[in-house]
Amino acid sequence: GAGVSQSPRYKVAKRGQDVALRCDPISGHVSLFWYQQALGQGPEFLTYFQNEAQLDKSGLPSDRFFAERPEGSVSTLKIQRTQQEDSAVYLCASSLVGSSYNEQFFGPGTRLTVL
């Protein structure tokens, strides 16, 4: 594909609902990252996959957050029992290989609003 795609672009959830956010990385990109961006802040790292292996989940804010990439391509970020503080833009990025020197390319993001 031409770039990273994410769906849905906007999601409104009632507090306590579960949500699932999807990311489709650039074709052939091995590494996939999830970031959370609050209003007026820079993106903050949540988790990282290399192929299907989740190598770093140190940024996930609580055990309500779960991410998977079962076939090493599409990834899903799931948030259980959403809270108001989960409202943010969730960004997915991919890079060609797992290296500190590889550029990460971002998708358009999913804006989550928890009421």
Added chain:
Amino acid sequence: QKEVEQNSGPLSVPEGAIASLNCTYSDRGSQSFFWYRQYSGKSPELIMFIYSNGDKEDGRFTAQLNKASQYVSLLIRDSQPSDSATYLCAVNTGFQKLVFGTGTRLLVSP
């Protein structure tokens, strides 16, 4: 101390001037440095990256890195109103993830 620090701005420059955006980082082991541009309501767009000390030029953009001072900057020559955006500095400390600053808002007035 935040890992990556940027002045939030806004930085206001007239059209045609040079805009200078600065970033400092705390981890001396940081390996690679990226500048992203983010328009309001959009996602970050990569515009420059630099790995080695010195300058790297790409069109109107120049990235500068000084690892001894833990300082990275972005110069935008001949600034245009379309350059008005938030510029995010991001650092890779060697663990794959990027650590971002809060961004500097640039306003270029016609």
